[in-house]
Amino acid sequence: MAIPTADSPPLLEVREISKSFFGVPALRNVSLSLRAGEVHAVIGENGAGKSTLMKVLAGVLSPDSGQIRLDGTPVSVDSPQTAFHLGIAMIHQELNLCDNLDIGANIYLGREPTSYWQIDDARIYRNACRHLEAVGLEVSPRTRVDQLTIGKQQLVEIAKAISVDAKLVIMDEPTSSLSQQEATKLFAVIRRLRDQGVAIVYISHRLAEVSELADRVSVLRDGEVAGSIEHDQITHDNMVQLMVGRNISQSYARGHREIAQPMLSVNGLRTELHPAHPLEFEVHAGEIVGLAGLVGAGRTEVLTSLFGVESPISGNISIDGHQVMIANPREAIAAGIALVPEDRKQQGLILEESIRHNVGLTGLKRHRRIGGFANYARELEDTNKMSNELRIKSSGNGQLTKHLSGGNQQKVVLAKWLAMQPRVLLLDEPTRGVDIGAKQEIYRLIEQLAQRGVAILFASSEMEEVLSLSDRVLVMHEGQLTGEIGRDALSEERIMQLATGSDLVQKLELTVAH
Amino acid sequence: MKKNLGILGLLIVVCVVTALCSRGFLTEFNIENLIRRTALFGIISIGAAFVIITSGIDLSIGSVVCLIGCLVPWLLVEKGIGVPVTLLMIACISLCVGLIHGLLITKLRLQPFIVTLCGLLIYRGITRGFLDDQTTGFKGQFEDLRQIGAGAISLPGTEFDLPIPLLILLAVAIAAAVFLHRTIYGRYLLALGRNEEAARFSGVNTDRMIVLAYVICSLLAGLGGLLFVCDVGSAQPVDFGNFYELYAIAAAVLGGCSLRGGEGSVLGVILGTAVMRVLKNSITMIDAIPNKIEFAVIGLVILGGVVADELMNRFAATRAVDTKPNLTSKST
Numbered sequence: 001m002a003i004p005t006a007d008s009p010p011l012l013e014v015r016e017i018s019k020s021f022f023g024v025p026a027l028r029n030v031s032l033s034l035r036a037g038e039v040h041a042v043i044g045e046n047g048a049g050k051s052t053l054m055k056v057l058a059g060v061l062s063p064d065s066g067q068i069r070l071d072g073t074p075v076s077v078d079s080p081q082t083a084f085h086l087g088i089a090m091i092h093q094e095l096n097l098c099d100n101l102d103i104g105a106n107i108y109l110g111r112e113p114t115s116y117w118q119i120d121d122a123r124i125y126r127n128a129c130r131h132l133e134a135v136g137l138e139v140s141p142r143t144r145v146d147q148l149t150i151g152k153q154q155l156v157e158i159a160k161a162i163s164v165d166a167k168l169v170i171m172d173e174p175t176s177s178l179s180q181q182e183a184t185k186l187f188a189v190i191r192r193l194r195d196q197g198v199a200i201v202y203i204s205h206r207l208a209e210v211s212e213l214a215d216r217v218s219v220l221r222d223g224e225v226a227g228s229i230e231h232d233q234i235t236h237d238n239m240v241q242l243m244v245g246r247n248i249s250q251s252y253a254r255g256h257r258e259i260a261q262p263m264l265s266v267n268g269l270r271t272e273l274h275p276a277h278p279l280e281f282e283v284h285a286g287e288i289v290g291l292a293g294l295v296g297a298g299r300t301e302v303l304t305s306l307f308g309v310e311s312p313i314s315g316n317i318s319i320d321g322h323q324v325m326i327a328n329p330r331e332a333i334a335a336g337i338a339l340v341p342e343d344r345k346q347q348g349l350i351l352e353e354s355i356r357h358n359v360g361l362t363g364l365k366r367h368r369r370i371g372g373f374a375n376y377a378r379e380l381e382d383t384n385k386m387s388n389e390l391r392i393k394s395s396g397n398g399q400l401t402k403h404l405s406g407g408n409q410q411k412v413v414l415a416k417w418l419a420m421q422p423r424v425l426l427l428d429e430p431t432r433g434v435d436i437g438a439k440q441e442i443y444r445l446i447e448q449l450a451q452r453g454v455a456i457l458f459a460s461s462e463m464e465e466v467l468s469l470s471d472r473v474l475v476m477h478e479g480q481l482t483g484e485i486g487r488d489a490l491s492e493e494r495i496m497q498l499a500t501g502s503d504l505v506q507k508l509e510l511t512v513a514h
Numbered sequence: 515m516k517k518n519l520g521i522l523g524l525l526i527v528v529c530v531v532t533a534l535c536s537r538g539f540l541t542e543f544n545i546e547n548l549i550r551r552t553a554l555f556g557i558i559s560i561g562a563a564f565v566i567i568t569s570g571i572d573l574s575i576g577s578v579v580c581l582i583g584c585l586v587p588w589l590l591v592e593k594g595i596g597v598p599v600t601l602l603m604i605a606c607i608s609l610c611v612g613l614i615h616g617l618l619i620t621k622l623r624l625q626p627f628i629v630t631l632c633g634l635l636i637y638r639g640i641t642r643g644f645l646d647d648q649t650t651g652f653k654g655q656f657e658d659l660r661q662i663g664a665g666a667i668s669l670p671g672t673e674f675d676l677p678i679p680l681l682i683l684l685a686v687a688i689a690a691a692v693f694l695h696r697t698i699y700g701r702y703l704l705a706l707g708r709n710e711e712a713a714r715f716s717g718v719n720t721d722r723m724i725v726l727a728y729v730i731c732s733l734l735a736g737l738g739g740l741l742f743v744c745d746v747g748s749a750q751p752v753d754f755g756n757f758y759e760l761y762a763i764a765a766a767v768l769g770g771c772s773l774r775g776g777e778g779s780v781l782g783v784i785l786g787t788a789v790m791r792v793l794k795n796s797i798t799m800i801d802a803i804p805n806k807i808e809f810a811v812i813g814l815v816i817l818g819g820v821v822a823d824e825l826m827n828r829f830a831a832t833r834a835v836d837t838k839p840n841l842t843s844k845s846t
Binding site: 348357362365372373416 | 705709711716717718
């Protein structure tokens with residue numbers, strides 16, 4: 001096996017790549033070199049810029065500035081097709097296979113060999129057989145893709161990459177939906193590819209996997225390369241240190257709050273996504289609890305289950321000491337629970353309707369007159385009050401919410417729930433896509449609500465938000481509550497350790513310490 | 515409101531052109547008949563609008579008109595069942611039809627197009643089989659009941675008679691408008707038509723509201739069937755109510771309902787129906803237009819209306835973008 005050394009020439013070089021979305025930088029002067037025959041892991045927190053970088057490499061996004069050099073010559077990767085022809089294959093987290101077609105058809109999709117204007121099936125299946133063998137998949141190439149497990153589908157994707165002689169294979173969280181066994185098999189295939197001289201970019205949240213597999217690790221933080229770790233230096237602690245790195249700025253001042261009786265008690269809650277892990281936790285009146293974890297850890301499912309959007313498999317929920325049954329959002333609302341959902345545009349707002357209609361929607365039933373007539377005067381009053389209180393910037397209450405900025409849209413979502421004066425407020429990514437100014441206002445608002453005795457549970461991928469806002473943090477890893485950290489013991493390192501599912505010893509220490 | 519003005523403009527244009535080209539158009543008889551037909555079609559179009567507002571579709575309207583239209587004389591004349599019981603029965607049947615559509619669409623998550631397409635085939639087939647393709651008619655009886663479709667009230671001091679279906683349409687339209695714009699349920703319907711998921715996340719019982727829309731649509735189709743057969747006097751299972759669902763949907767869309775859901779006004783739907791009826795009438799009236807191309811003319815006018823509306827929207831949208839900086843600077 002050819003162990004790559006620092007002086008072997010880079011296969012692909014990324015130089016000073018920058019990319020911004022609507023003025024918000026996602027990548028800042030990122031440089032990276034990938035050598036043939038190495039597994040190069042790219043890690044970083046949520047939003048560090050990993051996927052943006054990979055999309056640039058795969059031609060999905062074009063960079064604002066910077067250069068990509070392949071074998072020493074500058075290339076322009078302006079579309080996924082170009083990337084493909086250059087030998088760059090990307091395997092997305094959500095696989096890109098047509099599951100109504102068979103394996104052979106998928107491998108040759110869009111570049112079917114033909115003879116006399118007919119698809120040359122014989123050639124497809126003969127070649128596909130060879131590629132499947134290379135990835136150790138022992139099924140007929142005539143098998144329909146939907147008959148395969150996710151793990152095997154992934155191998156089909158790799159076979160597809162091999163079939164075009166890809167020099168660089170990018171894998172985005174390839175093990176996120178694999179079983180342990182499937183993952184082991186995948187690693188064997190990855191190692192074999194590496195030994196054949198293919199460069200592999202491996203993106204993962206699972207640090208254990210990374211230390212097992214990677215020859216080199218690059219860490220992204222806030223859109224910049226925080227550092228690289230060579231093979232013999234790859235340890236869990238080294239990686240976490242680089243991922244976290246930054247000084248935690250206490251960007252907003254916290255007031256003092258009384259934390260009172262338990263308001264929301266959850267017992268044995270099993271969500272549909274992770275039925276194996278019953279969850280148990282409490283949120284007190286006047287308390288702000290953060291729910292941390294990596295993408296896919298099951299945070300959203302906890303919140304939507306509590307709000308009755310999805311029905312949990314089992315579990316008891318009590319509000320203020322009284323057990324409640326929640327089968328749909330109406331019952332959750334009746335119990336005094338409100339949810340600011342993750343997907344503002346799809347779940348939070350009706351974009352084609354006005355601010356007033358959006359804010360009023362939750363209150364229509366509460367304020368209805370006899371016979372189901374709507375109380376528009378009350379709706380207007382509520383909307384005006386909320387617009388002032390939350391300082392929603394608009395041309396008027398009749399403005400369509402689709403024309404508002406992200407921050408103001410989120411304020412409208414908050415307004416529609418605050419009008420009902422909830423006892424428990426659930427927030428999923430409360431400041432996603434919101435500018436700094438509105439962010440601070442939303443934090444202030446959450447804080448004020450807690451002061452009024454509302455129990456607040458929020459899920460967030462933004463470490464700074466979790467650190468500055470929470471009185472207590474619950475950390476999830478793959479559907480499991482891996483720990484609980486009180487305000488005094490709160491640190492980014494601890495959260496990351498629990499969120500990446502570090503060893504049990506550390507977990508025990510933390511819970512004991514708490 | 516702007517949309518309604520646009521469609522009113524179209525209505526006036528079609529009326530003026532027809533009046534200029536045909537001497538028969540402005541006669542009392544023709545106008546009274548036109549109003550009657552507009553009222554009858556307006557009722558089923560309002561039903562279609564309710565479903566379209568939820569971003570659904572009901573293709574079974576014509577077949578429900580046929581089922582009810584054929585059943586009413588059959589029950590009254592052949593079976594000798596009393597008027598109140600007959601009315602109760604057809605109300606129940608219409609209600610059940612809508613309920614089944616709604617439940618299949620919300621609980622089994624079937625597509626509205628498929629469910630109501632099957633309805634279109636099933637109710638027509640049942641009626642034809644049940645009545646063995648025989649025409650049913652009032653045979654000169656039940657003249658009092660038939661007044662609701664065929665009758666008219668003479669306006670004192672004029673020669674003009676006001677068709678009774680117009681009064682029924684007005685009652686239905688007022689009830690529908692009040693429901694849609696004054697009750698919380700109407701707001702729920704409009705909200706879920708635009709974004710069902712967000713409405714559900716806001717605590718709206720979206721399934722129940724959708725079922726309600728299909729029930730309203732089928733009930734109005736049933737009422738339509740009753741009024742149509744009362745107007746005409748007899749019904750033939752093979753072609754009674756043929757294509758009525760398409761007229762209803764076209765009228766609703768022409769009247770400002772978006773098939774994407776969440777949009778529509780009762781007044782617009784009535785104006786849309788009127789345009790459809792006047793167009794059909796003018797094709798018959800104007801000798802220069804052969805009757806054979808009736809569908810082509812109606813199709814082209816609707817297409818023209820929808821294209822014009824879309825272009826206007828885009829124009830308004832680009833203007834809104836241009837003036838947006840002003841809007842934000844005005845805000846506090």
